[in-house]
Structures are given as structure tokens and as C-alpha cells.
Amino acid sequence: MSGQKKEFPITWGMVIDIDKCTGCGACMASCQTENNVEPQREASNKLRATSWMLVYELTNDKAFPNHDIAYLPRPCQQCGNPPCVSVCPVIATDKNENGGIVSQVYPRCIGCRYCVAACPYHVRYFGWYDPIWPEGMDKTLSPMTSVRPRGVVEKCTFCHHRWTQAKDAARVAGKDPENLDDGAYVTSCVQNCPSGALAFGDIKNPKHKVHELVKSPYAFRLLERLGTETQVYYISRREWVRKLGDNYLKSE
Amino acid sequence: MSIIEIEKTWYPEGVERCSLGKFMKWLGVLGVVALYGFFAMLVCFAYGLGVTGLDNYFGFGLWITFDLAVIALGAGAFFTGLLRYIIRIDELKNIINLTVIKGFICYSGAMLILSLDVGQPIRSWFGYWHPNVHSMLTEVIFCITCYLMVLIIEYVPLVLEQKQINKIPFLHNLAHQMHVVMPLFAGIGAFLSTFHQGSLGGMYGVMFARPYAFRDGFFIWPWTFFLFVLSAIASGPCMTVLICGFMEKVTGRKLTTYRVKSLMCKIGGTMLLIYTVFKYLDTWAWINDILPRAGLTFDQMFYGLIYGKWLFFCELVLCLIVPVICLLTPLRKKPFFMYTGAILACAGVVINRYVFTVQALAQPVLPFTKWEMYAPNWAEWATSLMVIAYGFIIMSLSYRYLPIFPQEVGLNKK
Numbered sequence: 300m301s302g303q304k305k306e307f308p309i310t311w312g313m314v315i316d317i318d319k320c321t322g323c324g325a326c327m328a329s330c331q332t333e334n335n336v337e338p339q340r341e342a343s344n345k346l347r348a349t350s351w352m353l354v355y356e357l358t359n360d361k362a363f364p365n366h367d368i369a370y371l372p373r374p375c376q377q378c379g380n381p382p383c384v385s386v387c388p389v390i391a392t393d394k395n396e397n398g399g400i401v402s403q404v405y406p407r408c409i410g411c412r413y414c415v416a417a418c419p420y421h422v423r424y425f426g427w428y429d430p431i432w433p434e435g436m437d438k439t440l441s442p443m444t445s446v447r448p449r450g451v452v453e454k455c456t457f458c459h460h461r462w463t464q465a466k467d468a469a470r471v472a473g474k475d476p477e478n479l480d481d482g483a484y485v486t487s488c489v490q491n492c493p494s495g496a497l498a499f500g501d502i503k504n505p506k507h508k509v510h511e512l513v514k515s516p517y518a519f520r521l522l523e524r525l526g527t528e529t530q531v532y533y534i535s536r537r538e539w540v541r542k543l544g545d546n547y548l549k550s551e
Numbered sequence: 552m553s554i555i556e557i558e559k560t561w562y563p564e565g566v567e568r569c570s571l572g573k574f575m576k577w578l579g580v581l582g583v584v585a586l587y588g589f590f591a592m593l594v595c596f597a598y599g600l601g602v603t604g605l606d607n608y609f610g611f612g613l614w615i616t617f618d619l620a621v622i623a624l625g626a627g628a629f630f631t632g633l634l635r636y637i638i639r640i641d642e643l644k645n646i647i648n649l650t651v652i653k654g655f656i657c658y659s660g661a662m663l664i665l666s667l668d669v670g671q672p673i674r675s676w677f678g679y680w681h682p683n684v685h686s687m688l689t690e691v692i693f694c695i696t697c698y699l700m701v702l703i704i705e706y707v708p709l710v711l712e713q714k715q716i717n718k719i720p721f722l723h724n725l726a727h728q729m730h731v732v733m734p735l736f737a738g739i740g741a742f743l744s745t746f747h748q749g750s751l752g753g754m755y756g757v758m759f760a761r762p763y764a765f766r767d768g769f770f771i772w773p774w775t776f777f778l779f780v781l782s783a784i785a786s787g788p789c790m791t792v793l794i795c796g797f798m799e800k801v802t803g804r805k806l807t808t809y810r811v812k813s814l815m816c817k818i819g820g821t822m823l824l825i826y827t828v829f830k831y832l833d834t835w836a837w838i839n840d841i842l843p844r845a846g847l848t849f850d851q852m853f854y855g856l857i858y859g860k861w862l863f864f865c866e867l868v869l870c871l872i873v874p875v876i877c878l879l880t881p882l883r884k885k886p887f888f889m890y891t892g893a894i895l896a897c898a899g900v901v902i903n904r905y906v907f908t909v910q911a912l913a914q915p916v917l918p919f920t921k922w923e924m925y926a927p928n929w930a931e932w933a934t935s936l937m938v939i940a941y942g943f944i945i946m947s948l949s950y951r952y953l954p955i956f957p958q959e960v961g962l963n964k965k
Contacts, residue, residue, distance in 0.1 A: 346606035346923060357919050371919070382760035388688035389677040409677050410600075410670020412610030413688050419760040419916035425610060425670060427601035449599040450670025522916060524846055525760045543918050546846030 304379040304528045307399045309477070311457055312502035312530040313489065314512040315372055317357075317540055319496035322370035326352045326488035326497065330374075333458060333487035334444045337430035349424040351375065351455035352488050359539045369540045371533065372497065374488065375422040375455035376521060377401050379528030383414035383423065391452075397477075399530055400457045408451035415452060419522055423454045457499075458486040481507040502530065519544045561715055563954035567804070567963070574951060581940045581947070588937020591930045595667055604928035611908045613927035614668045617935045619751055619904035621657040622695075623779070624897055627787030627815075628654020628702065629737075629744035634818065636737035645811045648709055648955040650791045655702040656945050660938035662699060667934055687753040694747030701740040705733065709953050745780055752779025755907045762845040763852055764911040766833065774833050775907070781829060785822035786900040788815040789878075789893035796890060798950060805962035806955075809886070816889050820878025823896055827871045834867065851914075854922040858910050862902060870899025 330336070330352040341347040357369040377394075381401050384394050391408035394401045415423045426449040432440065440446070443460045447453050465484035466476035474480075481500050489499040500507030512518065513532045519541050520529045535541050558571050568574070594602055605612045631650040635643040666672045678692035711717060711726035749772065755764040756773025766773040792812045799806050838849045853860045877883065877892025913922055949955060 341601075344606070346608045347601075349607075355919055382758060385683075385685045386688065386754070386757065387683055388686045388692055389674075389681045390683045391677075391681075407674075407677065407681060408671065409674040411668070411688060412670070413686075413754070415607060415610035416912055417758045417760065421607065421917075421920070424607050425600070425605075427606075428599045448671075449601075452670075522760065524844065525762075525916075527760055546851075546916075546918055548843060548846055548848065551846065 305394050305399065306379075307397045308503065309397050310399045310502045310530060311377070311462070311484075312500070312509050312513065312532065313374060313457070313486070314498045314509045314518070314532045314534060316496045316498075317369050317371055317533055317535040318537065319494050320354070320370040320372060320492075321494050321496075322354055322356065323493060324354055325491050325493055326372050327354060329487045329491035330455070332439060333441060334456075335441055335446045337446070338432060338436055340428060340431075347427060349426075349453070351422070351424070351453070353421075357540060357543055367537065367539070369535065369537065371540075372488070373420060373422065373521075374457070374486075374531060375401060376420050376527065376529035376531045377457060379530060380526055382417040382419065382525075382527060386413045386417045388413065398457075398462065400459055400462075401454075402459075403452065403454050403456065405445060405447045405451050405453065410450040410452065412452060419525065419527075423452050425452050426450055461486065478504070517541065521545070561713065561952050563714060563952070563959075565960040568951050569802070574947070577947065578944060581943050584940040585937050585944065588933045588935075588940065591933035592667060592937065595930055595934070596672075600668075600670060602928075602930045604926055604931055606925075608923045609909065609912050609925040611912060612925055613931040613935060614664050616901075616905045616908045617938070618661045618664050618668075619908065620901045621938070622661050622751065623748065623783040623900045623904060624786055624790040625654045625657025625661075626744065626748060626783035627789075627791040628657075628705075629698070629740045630784040630787050630818075631791065631815070632705070632737035633741040636734040637741065640814075642811060642814055645807050645956065645958050646791060646795065646815060648953075648957075649795055650787075651702065651705045651709065652946060652949050652955065653791055653794055655699075655706045656942040658695065658699045658702055660942055662695065663938055663941075664934065665695075687750045687757055690750040691747050691754065694743045694750065698740060698743040698747065701736050701743065704729070704736050705740070708733075709949070709955070712954055713952050714954075748780045748783040749776040752776045752907075755911060758911070761911055761914075761916065762842055762847050763914045764907055765841055765845075766837065767841070774829075774836075778826065778830055778833060781822060781826035782900050782903060785819050785826050786897045788819035788822075789874075789896040792816055792819075793890065793893050793897065794946070796886075798946070802950070804959065807958050808962065811958075813883055813889065816878045816883055816893055819896060820875060820883070820892065823871065824875050824879060827875055830867065830871065845916075852910075854913075857924065858913055858922060862906060862910075866899050866902040866906070870895045870902060874899070 327350055334351060336349050336351065339348050352372060352374045355371045355373060357371055359367045377400055381394055384392055384401060388411060389407055389409055391404045392402060392414055412425055415425060426447055429449045430446055462484045465479055469476040469479055469483065485499045489497040498509050498512055500509040502509055502513055504510055515534050517534045517536050518532045520532055521544050523545055533544060555571050562568050627650045631643055631647055634640045635647045666675065669675060678689060682689045708726040708729040711722045717723050752775035753773055756766040756768060756775030758764045766775050768774045768776065792815045795806055795812060842848060874892040874895040877888045882888040909925055913925065915921055
């Protein structure tokens with residue numbers, strides 16, 4: 300009943316080293332700017348605010364001196380077996396393109412929010428109001444990403460437009476656009492992370508750094524036992540952090 | 552002839568109705584509620600769903616709960632139609648018209664709410680134009696819209712039987728011919744309705760990353776598919792009886808015999824018993840298989856007062872075992888037990904739809920997130936009340952002018 304993992308020759312993936320993340324939020328800010336996320340009118344209401352990339356604070360719930368915290372940046376997990384895709388009644392979201400990025404087609408979306416309900420990672424955001432850029436702020440709009448009308452669902456696309464640009468650049472340089480160099484295509488959050496906690500590339504391409512990173516003994520994915528087969532990996536050398544990546548019974 | 556006299560000629564043959572003034576006051580009160588809801592609806596359309604209490608955590612809330620509940624309670628229409636026209640339980644002819652009107656109200660009301668609930672209502676037709684055949688919601692869109700058409704086809708001959716309209720030979724013949732083909736529509740209705748009741752359950756059961764709602768199943772259908780069908784056909788007939796009883800209280804007239812109501816409750820109770828058996832099996836499998844597989848325990852599915860276990864026990868004991876006893880034993884002969892059983896059966900279905908809609912989303916799947924609260928705001932309540940007021944208005948008009956109850960004249964002879 301839970302579907303099958305979709306395989307593609309290119310599998311774009313992100314590896315996030317939680318131990319390197321300082322929780323500065325540069326990834327969130329750069330994502331919002333890059334992707335024309337509207338200025339938030341209810342930013343204090345975290346259940347209404349839109350943040351395709353969201354940094355969670357994790358704690359081991361222990362008292363000093365054993366207290367420890369960690370920060371977990373959460374983009375769309377681009378599941379290999381996405382819970383959101385099969386439920387969409389109008390195929391406004393799909394996983395059907397090489398690269399394995401879960402698409403979101405804004406002009407197709409009817410705003411039923413079934414995908415929002417199906418996603419356990421809370422990566423999907425609904426347009427509650429008409430997007431408005433106050434006068435002057437419209438100059439921050441990027442021409443590379445479409446703005447969304449109200450009433451549709453939006454989410455992280457791994458800065459898909461950057462992939463298109465990288466392929467164009469490769470063609471101009473006489474290179475193979477289907478075999479990009481490591482770093483030729485990175486998302487804006489990865490590019491702007493000051494501590495180098497985020498890495499991005501083709502998980503299946505041995506020339507890409509992430510190909511090795513995902514094999515780390517400290518690597519894990521969120522909610523693996525649900526069978527979502529995400530394309531975002533996390534690394535932490537701290538066991539309590541890794542344990543927070545999934546639910547476990549006391550006996551496990 | 553005065554308006555009051557003319558209006559009296561519109562009543563069904565041989566019945567009494569309250570004065571026009573009283574009726575207009577009643578409609579006026581309902582109209583105010585409906586207008587308030589209509590205002591809320593316009594606000595939602597004008598400013599977007601930001602005016603509601605919904606958020607990115609609770610994409611589904613009161614509206615979806617309301618839709619699922621009224622669609623389940625409206626299931627009396629298709630199921631009674633099936634029993635009356637296909638299985639030919641003749642006695643149900645005395646209540647079938649009421650179930651048709653109830654079904655029409657429930658489904659058209661649900662459609663109204665759905666058109667509000669989607670962020671882009673103008674794109675609703677995409678469900679037909681770009682259908683995702685793997686989505687349970689696509690099936691829901693297909694079946695609900697088609698079934699509403701069936702209900703309209705079933706409702707039209709009732710309207711045509713209105714005393715004055717029926718005097719027009721063409722409309723009289725049309726009504727007659729429509730009655731002749733009604734078993735066909737009852738069959739289509741039963742098919743469509745079974746599927747979308749199921750798909751509504753399937754919608755939750757397929758959410759494999761939401762352990763609260765996810766269920767294994769048979770072929771492409773999760774168990775919730777079958778459970779939703781069963782709970783709908785159990786509560787639907789009970790709801791019809793409750794409406795009938797309520798109408799008798801309000802009008803002070805006997806509309807059907809106790810025997811007919813008792814038969815409907817017996818049918819509902821029987822279905823409820825079957826549902827209870829499967830619901831218990833399903834719950835057992837959920838606790839012992841689905842949840843441990845996801846690394847979760849039964850206790851983790853509940854939190855605080857709002858999401859507490861009391862709701863679970865209300866649904867599975869108070870609203871299943873108790874109504875089964877009330878409806879399937881000789882206790883049913885006493886109105887108190889029959890109506891209590893029917894109310895509990897309906898309440899159980901509403902709780903079921905609520906927990907699958909709201910609690911399933913509130914339960915934090917990521918270990919580092921926490922339970923969140925959802926409270927519907929005025930816009931959601933007002934629009935939901937609008938649909939209820941709309942239902943009352945349709946039912947009041949139908950009762951006043953259409954020959955819904957074949958037994959009414961005989962039962963009220965002085």
C-alpha cells in the first residue's frame with residue numbers, strides 16, 4: 300500500500316552535517332530570497348509561516364553538565380517514495396524527472412492540502428493570503444523563480460532552476476549536461492551555509508562528494524522505517540542526535 | 552384568494568401545516584444563520600483561507616471533519632435506496648423520500664464546504680481534467696460529483712409531485728417515468744456512494760507516513776476503505792430516524808410508524824455490529840502491527856485532554872457497544888433506547904471522522920516535534936452552521952410542500 304521507490308540515473312541529494320550546523324539560519328534566509336518566498340505577515344505564528352528550509356533545534360533533554368543541543372536544517376526530503384505524490388488528485392506534484400526532485404506545479408495545484416496532510420516532515424506550505432511585497436521589497440524578487448498565487452501549496456525544489464542553469468552552462472562550455480561536475484549545481488542554502496554543514500550533489504555519481512558522505516557510518520535519514528527513502532541524509536557523530544531521526548520502541 | 556389561502560393549496564393532499572406567519576419566522580431565523588455563514592464564505596473567498604483557523608500543520612480541520620461526517624450521516628440515502636429498490640424491502644417506501652432529501656442536503660452541503668476548503672476553487676474541475684488515478688481524492692471528486700447528480704435526479708420527481716406542479720400533465724408524466732427508472736439510479740447511487748465512502752476512508756489509510764491513520768489492506772484498498780463504508784451505512788439509517796423523530800417533535804405530527812423507524816434502526820444496528828467487529832480487529836492490528844513497525848506505541852497516539860484516550864474509548868465503547876445493544880435487542884422497542892442508540896451511533900461516526908482528520912495530523916511523527924493544537928475560528932464555524940441552516944431550510948420547505956411521508960395522512964386522522 301505504501302508504493303515503490305522511484306529510481307533515476309541521477310539522484311540529487313543533500314547531506315547535512317548536523318555537528319557542523321551552528322543554527323545561524325543563513326540557509327533559511329538564502330532560500331527565502333532565492334525562491335521568492337513572500338514577506339511573512341504572520342511570522343510569529345510558526346504554523347502559518349512559510350520556510351521551505353527550516354532549522355529545528357534538537358535537545359537531548361538532559362540537565363547540565365550533560366545538556367546538549369543540535370540544529371537540524373530541514374529542506375524537502377525529496378523522498379524516493381514520496382507520501383505526497385500519490386495522494387495529489389490532480390498530479391500537481393510528481394516525481395517523474397531524472398534527478399528525483401519532487402516537483403510542485405503551482406498552476407496545476409487546486410490547494411486541497413492533501414499533500415500537506417500526507418507529508419510527515421512538514422515541508423509543504425500553503426498560501427494562506429495573497430502574496431504581497433511591500434513597496435521597495437519587490438526589488439528583491441528573483442526572476443528565476445515564479446511567485447505563487449494564494450491558495451496553492453509550495454515547497455523546496457532543491458532550487459531546480461539552478462540545475463537548468465548549470466546544464467545550460469555545461470552546454471556552453473561543451474560539457475555533458477547530464478554529467479555535471481561536483482559543485483556545478485548546488486542549491487542556494489548549500490552555497491550560503493557559512494560553516495560548510497550542507498553538501499549537495501548526485502548521490503549516484505562517484506565523482507561527487509555526497510556519493511561518499513552518504514556511506515558514512517554516522518549518516519542517517521529521517522523516519523527511515525516509514526519507507527519514504529529520502530534523498531536528504533544527515534550526519535552526526537552523536538548517538539542521541541541520530542536516535543532523534545526516527546521513532547524507536549523501548550526494546551529497540 | 553389571499554396569499555395565505557393560495558399557500559394552503561400548495562400543501563400535500565390531506566395534511567395540516569403550521570400558519571404561514573409561523574413558518575416565515577422559522578425560515579427567518581434560519582435565514583439569519585445562513586446569511587451570517589454566507590458572509591463568512593464571501594470573506595474567505597475575498598481574503599483567502601488565512602481568515603480561517605487552519606494552518607500548515609492542520610491543512611484539514613473542521614471543514615473536512617464536517618464534510619466527512621455529513622457524508623457518512625447522509626449515507627442513509629444510498630443504502631436505504633439500495634434496500635428499497637434493489638433488495639426490495641417494501642416497508643422502507645415510507646421513509647425513502649426523507650432519506651433522499653437528507654442525502655441531497657448532506658452532499659450538496661458538503662460540496663459547498665469543499666468549494667470553500669480548496670485554495671483554488673476555480674480549478675476544481677482539474678480533478679476531471681488532470682486526474683491522478685492513484686489518488687483516493689480523485690475517486691472522491693469523481694464519485695461525489697456524480698452521486699450529487701444522482702441525488703438531484705432522485706429529488707426532482709419528489710418536487711414534481713408537489714400538488715400544483717403535478718397538475719401539469721408533462722411534469723406529472725415526467726415524475727412518473729422517473730419513478731419507473733428509479734431502481735437504476737438507486738443502483739448507480741449505491742455503486743458511486745459505496746466507492747466514495749470507501750475512498751474517503753482510503754484517503755487516510757494510504758497515508759503511509761502518518762502512523763495514526765495508516766492501515767494495511769486488501770489490494771489497493773486500505774482497511775479504512777471498508778471501515779468507512781460500514782460505519783457510514785450503519786450511521787446513515789440512524790440519522791434518518793433521528794431526523795424523522797426530530798421533525799415529529801417540531802411539527803407535533805406523526806410522520807411514520809414506530810415500526811418503520813425501528814426497522815431502520817435495526818438495519819443500522821446490524822451494520823454497526825458488523826462494523827464493530829471489523830473496527831476492533833483493525834484497532835488490534837493497528838496497535839500491534841502498524842504502530843510498532845513505525846517505532847511508536849499506542850500511548851504515543853494520545854496527548855493531554857483534547858487528544859486524550861477518552862475520545863478513543865468514547866468512540867469504541869460508548870458509541871459502538873452501547874448503541875449495538877440499544878439497537879439490536881428488545882430495548883429498541885422503547886423510544887428512549889432506540890433514540891439513544893441512534894444518537895450514539897451517529898456521534899461515534901463523527902468522532903471517528905474527527906480523529907482521523909485532526910488527531911492524525913496533530914500526532915507528531917518526527918521525534919523532535921510536538922503535539923500541536925487546532926481550534927476552528929468563526930469563519931469555519933459560521934460556514935458550517937450555514938450548511939446546517941441550509942439543510943433545515945430545504946427540509947422545512949420539502950416537508951411543508953412535498954408529499955414526503957406516505958403515512959402522514961393516515962397516522963394523523965382525527
